Amino acid sequence: MSAKNPRNQYLRTERMPNIWCPGCGLGTAVNCFISAIEDCETPLDQISVVSGIGCTGRVAGYLKLDSFHTTHGRPIPFATGLKLSNPKLKVVVFSGDGDLFAIGGNHFIHAARRNMDLTIICVNNFTYGMTGGQVTPTTPIDAFSSTTPYGNIEEPFNLPFLADCSGAVYVARWTVFHVRQAARAMREAMHKNGFSFIEIISPCPTLYGRRNKIGDGLKMMQAFKDNSVIADETDTRNVALDFRGKIICGKFVDREKTSFLDMYNIKMAERFGPFYEPYEGIK
Amino acid sequence: MAEAKKSKRPRGTVVISVELCKGCGFCIAFCPSAVLEFSEMFNSKGYHPPHAVNPDACIGCDLCGMYCPDFAIFGARVTREVA
Ligand code: SF4
Numbered sequence: 001m002s003a004k005n006p007r008n009q010y011l012r013t014e015r016m017p018n019i020w021c022p023g024c025g026l027g028t029a030v031n032c033f034i035s036a037i038e039d040c041e042t043p044l045d046q047i048s049v050v051s052g053i054g055c056t057g058r059v060a061g062y063l064k065l066d067s068f069h070t071t072h073g074r075p076i077p078f079a080t081g082l083k084l085s086n087p088k089l090k091v092v093v094f095s096g097d098g099d100l101f102a103i104g105g106n107h108f109i110h111a112a113r114r115n116m117d118l119t120i121i122c123v124n125n126f127t128y129g130m131t132g133g134q135v136t137p138t139t140p141i142d143a144f145s146s147t148t149p150y151g152n153i154e155e156p157f158n159l160p161f162l163a164d165c166s167g168a169v170y171v172a173r174w175t176v177f178h179v180r181q182a183a184r185a186m187r188e189a190m191h192k193n194g195f196s197f198i199e200i201i202s203p204c205p206t207l208y209g210r211r212n213k214i215g216d217g218l219k220m221m222q223a224f225k226d227n228s229v230i231a232d233e234t235d236t237r238n239v240a241l242d243f244r245g246k247i248i249c250g251k252f253v254d255r256e257k258t259s260f261l262d263m264y265n266i267k268m269a270e271r272f273g274p275f276y277e278p279y280e281g282i283k
Numbered sequence: 284m285a286e287a288k289k290s291k292r293p294r295g296t297v298v299i300s301v302e303l304c305k306g307c308g309f310c311i312a313f314c315p316s317a318v319l320e321f322s323e324m325f326n327s328k329g330y331h332p333p334h335a336v337n338p339d340a341c342i343g344c345d346l347c348g349m350y351c352p353d354f355a356i357f358g359a360r361v362t363r364e365v366a
């Protein structure tokens with residue numbers, strides 16, 4: 001049997017095997033994204049993926065799309081520039097919880113506030129994998145990490161709530177166990193005109209699972225399966241995660257709001273009237 | 284690869300790239316038809332890749348392909364031309 005995996009056409013196969021640990025959920029999240037772009041009508045040369053630093057940051061390098069691996073925490077500013085210079089592109093930011101919400105936290109809330117037309121996929125594995133398992137802004141209280149040897153004492157962010165109250169037009173959460181739902185959410189989010197956010201809960205067996213005695217990647221996946229509750233349209237105030245509690249999944253927010261670029265064109269047209277030529281990208 | 288029984292025409296087929304596998308077991312655990320099992324063999328990295336112990340049951344749903352973080356397996360529906 002020499003048939004080729006149909007995913008290979010979206011992957012830089014010369015870079016395989018990937019660097020991710022056995023049982024890491026990142027590759028599964030990539031499969032969801034591939035499935036989302038597979039049957040999306042946007043041509044592939046109009047989709048670009050931007051990642052920051054970290055294990056999830058590797059995604060940009062593995063996808064055979066126009067992609068960019070930015071400095072730590074900066075995928076959203078880079079993606080904003082990309083989108084504004086060429087508004088026809090569908091720009092997807094694929095990065096981790098540490099990158100997007102610690103060093104990149106301010107960029108996230110402001111891009112959401114402006115309703116920049118970006119799709120943010122945050123793979124949340126509750127730790128900094130690449131640098132040795134330190135605490136992140138999403139590590140639950142009591143969870144062990146290399147910098148919280150007695151258990152974490154800091155309140156974590158509730159990411160869907162943060163996205164919702166910062167102004168995102170689409171907010172969903174799935175785990176990598178929910179492959180089909182996650183793929184559907186990614187497809188929907190890419191079609192929204194505005195700032196869309198998907199949190200994908202994923203196992204980091206090497207640094208989070210092992211230290212917290214949850215077990216290997218498969219055990220973590222089973223735990224996601226057993227502990228998740230699907231409840232679309234839950235108020236995002238009520239979807240915070242705790243250490244061993246339920247994981248509420250689903251689509252929480254889906255609303256319409258004028259995107260940054262549309263707002264720009266509307267306001268400039270109001271000001272300059274017939275002299276204003278709507279901005280459609282750098283010519 | 285285990286040989287398929289001639290009598291039944293499989294509706295799906297599963298293809299495994301043994302060298303890419305890191306033995307996470309996701310495909311084995313989440314295949315809805317229990318087609319896969321770890322094999323005894325080692326690949327060159329020292330992992331046990333899966334093999335199809337029950338290939339006739341495969342429905343070609345490609346869930347194994349969706350779960351595999353290493354792009355090492357996929358399922359496809361088989362069209363009916365072969366008897
Ligand atoms: S360190 Fe964690 S997140 Fe990074 S590849 Fe390994 S399992 Fe995945």
Ligand code: SF4
Nearest residue numbers: 314341344345347358
């Ligand atoms: S294609 Fe579906 S039925 Fe066939 S081995 Fe894969 S998961 Fe199992």
